[in-house]
Amino acid sequence: MKKIVLPTDFSETAMNAIKYAVKLFENDLCRFYILHAYQQDVYESDVLITKENLHEVTKTANENSQIHLKKALKQIKELSPNPKHNYKIMSANNILVDEVDEIVEERDIDLVVMGTHGKTNNSKLTFGSHTLQVLKYIKCPVLVIPKGYKYTVPKEIVFSTDFSMPYQQRELGFLSEIASDYQAQIDVLYVSELKKLSLREEKNKHFIEESFKNNKTSFITVDGKNIIDTIRTFVENHPTDLLVMINRRHSFLENILFQDTINKMGLSIDIPFFVLQNINRK
Known part of the structure; x- marks a missing residue:
């Protein structure tokens, strides 16, 4: 339950x-x-x-x-x-x-x-x-x-993340269940100027692949310096019913959430926003 x-x-x-x-x-x-x-x-x-x-x-x-x-x-x-x-x-x-x-x-x-x-x-x-x-x-x-958002079956999920730290199975599993229930596509969006992943990043990427092995998944790498602008542009140009990000110590999202200038940075949310917390739980 x-x-x-x-x-x-x-x-x-x-x-x-x-x-x-x-x-x-x-x-x-x-x-x-x-x-x-x-x-x-x-x-x-x-x-x-x-x-x-x-x-x-x-x-x-x-x-x-x-x-x-x-x-x-x-x-x-x-x-x-x-x-x-x-x-x-x-x-x-x-x-x-x-x-x-x-x-x-x-x-x-x-x-x-x-x-x-x-x-x-x-x-x-x-x-x-x-x-x-x-x-x-x-x-x-x-x-x-968001205010006034009318329920839409989540068929297109954008999961914006990097591969720098390990993930929690419980939380990825929760997202996987939602996607499975609605046969949704999960686009794993990686924004980076680097073309090659380190061994650690490859390992963490593989963990995501295994976590979403029963889902329709694609891994997309986009070159960009401004992560917010890159994510916003991607979402504006791709049908998106749910935007997913991970909050953890020293992460990009944490840096945004802890800044007083969050609203000046242009992070505008007009679709459901799903934030995972990268912590160990029961």
């Missing part, structure tokens, strides 16, 4: 991401954890917080969270009454990234699915602040769905 966390702030973008997840895994046995972390709501409420009223304001926030979670769950079940899916609503007086991190560790979660933005929905930003934190710090795969 797949275990998937669905963070929500009850925005349209969050619900759209939930709908995508429910549709994507409609043929799988899944347990979905619909999570609302409301600590920020407490301190951003219209009520002036004091020591005397903090408990009451927090209690009200919890009650509102539970009400909206139940409404969201009802909506999801009406849209997709799938007997293979079961749901658990979770309300937490915590910061979202910390709560997701705890749930991932405690429940051995397979995937987090969320929208690119929350209620604030600043269209000038590639990711909202909560989404960016989850992408940076959560130790499991994260699937991010």
Whole structure:
């Protein structure tokens, strides 16, 4: 059974991401954890917080969270009454990234699915602040769905990566399953100015080949100095339903996610973005 966390702030973008997840895994046995972390709501409420009223304001926030979670769950079940899916609503007086991190560790979660933005929905930003934190710090795969993206069967998957470090079988296996379920093509995109791989890179490439041996796969090498521009150009010129990258220590993606200038660098996401985390897990 797949275990998937669905963070929500009850925005349209969050619900759209939930709908995508429910549709994507409609043929799988899944347990979905619909999570609302409301600590920020407490301190951003219209009520002036004091020591005397903090408990009451927090209690009200919890009650509102539970009400909206139940409404969201009802909506999801009406849209997709799938007997293979079961749901658990979770309300937490915590910061979202910390709560997701705890749930991932405690429940051995397979995937987090969320929208690119929350209620604030600043269209000038590639990711909202909560989404960016989850992408940076959560130790499991994260699937991010852009605002208004209408579900499309993922037939064309672009997996942009280098071969410099070993990969994790669990995460590549998860991607392989998705591709198999939809008979999708996986294009492994390698951006480099070098024409020849080192022995270590060849070994890591072989590991990917073995991980995707049951999938339709092609390996594509593109010459380019600016990785973002090269990936964007490739995606714009090739049908792409899902863009996949790996986040790990000192990786290209980590460097982007940790820079304040991420949005000035032109990483625009208008298709589902699947980030794998290159870490050892159970």
